[in-house]
Amino acid sequence: MWRLIIDENNVYRNMAIDEALLILKDRGLIPNTLRLYVFNPSAVTVGYFQRISDAVNLEFLKENNIGFTRRISGGGSVYHDANGEITYSVVASIPDISHDILESYRIICGGIINALGEFGLRAEFVPVNDVVVGGRKISGSAQSRRKSALLQHGTLMYATDLNTLASTLRAPKEKLREHKVSSILERVTTISRELGRVVTKDETINAMIKGFSKALNTDFARGWYTKEELKLAEELVSKYASHEWIFQR
Amino acid sequence: MVTCSLVKRLSGGKTIKVDLEVTGEVIKDVVISGDFFLYPEEYIHVIESELRGKKVSEVSKILSKFRDSVVIASASIEEFAEAIIETYRTCVSG
Numbered sequence: 001m002w003r004l005i006i007d008e009n010n011v012y013r014n015m016a017i018d019e020a021l022l023i024l025k026d027r028g029l030i031p032n033t034l035r036l037y038v039f040n041p042s043a044v045t046v047g048y049f050q051r052i053s054d055a056v057n058l059e060f061l062k063e064n065n066i067g068f069t070r071r072i073s074g075g076g077s078v079y080h081d082a083n084g085e086i087t088y089s090v091v092a093s094i095p096d097i098s099h100d101i102l103e104s105y106r107i108i109c110g111g112i113i114n115a116l117g118e119f120g121l122r123a124e125f126v127p128v129n130d131v132v133v134g135g136r137k138i139s140g141s142a143q144s145r146r147k148s149a150l151l152q153h154g155t156l157m158y159a160t161d162l163n164t165l166a167s168t169l170r171a172p173k174e175k176l177r178e179h180k181v182s183s184i185l186e187r188v189t190t191i192s193r194e195l196g197r198v199v200t201k202d203e204t205i206n207a208m209i210k211g212f213s214k215a216l217n218t219d220f221a222r223g224w225y226t227k228e229e230l231k232l233a234e235e236l237v238s239k240y241a242s243h244e245w246i247f248q249r
Numbered sequence: 250m251v252t253c254s255l256v257k258r259l260s261g262g263k264t265i266k267v268d269l270e271v272t273g274e275v276i277k278d279v280v281i282s283g284d285f286f287l288y289p290e291e292y293i294h295v296i297e298s299e300l301r302g303k304k305v306s307e308v309s310k311i312l313s314k315f316r317d318s319v320v321i322a323s324a325s326i327e328e329f330a331e332a333i334i335e336t337y338r339t340c341v342s343g
Contacts, residue, residue: 054266074290127262145289
């Protein structure tokens with residue numbers, strides 16, 4: 001039985017909570033946890049290794065007052081739409097998923113593929129970290145590891161405003177060329193767009209719970225953070241809000 | 250001093266960007282960025298600092314020391330070395 005937490009925070013606190021969960025899981029102090037959450041207000045995160053100015057359109061973010069921070073995980077930049085995207089975090093002991101990194105991505109992304117299956121959509125895992133529907137990306141994930149625990153967080157876009165997404169993120173032309181598209185807009189999709197109807201947040205969350213239950217072969221018990229988790233997360237918030245962290249490269 | 254940068258696709262589909270600052274053959278500064286996955290993440294700073302002050306001809310040897318200590322998902326440390334050397338070539342060719 002895993003713990004399930006559903007919540008909503010600003011970008012700094014969301015990333016602080018994920019890191020706190022990973023640290024405390026690594027110390028063996030908390031149960032395996034599935035966290036489903038929303039970035040409110042909408043925000044952008046960039047991968048640990050990315051140069052901020054290469055990964056996002058800083059001018060657009062500033063003009064539109066969109067918050068952003070750097071993740072502890074690698075991978076690319078992400079637009080988290082408060083009204084169109086659910087982020088998941090799987091925090092677990094490494095042996096409970098897989099020691100093999102690619103295999104663990106595949107297992108956890110299986111939860112997203114199953115969730116899309118609940119909507120009647122056929123999705124595919126594209127290594128390392130993408131889930132696509134009809135060749136278009138609908139979910140991206142990133143994993144960070146400590147000695148004995150892993151954190152994989154990722155997105156599921158159900159109604160993301162793709163024009164805003166395309167305005168906030170930058171993709172190198174080398175990457176677009178390989179995907180045979182000229183803009184990010186052509187490369188991504190949402191559940192609502194695929195189904196031709198408006199899909200709600202609650203529908204998406206319910207499908208994700210079912211999807212991860214199958215992929216991780218577990219039931220979930222709805223719970224909440226421990227005092228220790230909240231305390232550590234609170235301590236980490238200032239890092240994620242700091243210029244030093246965000247603009248380190 | 251010359252600065253140059255190069256963006257390259259890694260074999261697994263991720264992107265690497267190398268920003269290089271060299272004086273002659275000596276690396277004054279290097280930043281390895283991109284949307285790849287390298288574990289443990291903090292080692293990127295160790296790799297970069299190991300390269301500073303070294304000659305470009307030593308890059309492969311220096312990076313091969315990290316073969317057992319870092320894992321790059323769907324790419325290799327050798328590809329990182331190649332990317333740095335290739336970036337240097339663009340410096341030299343102007």
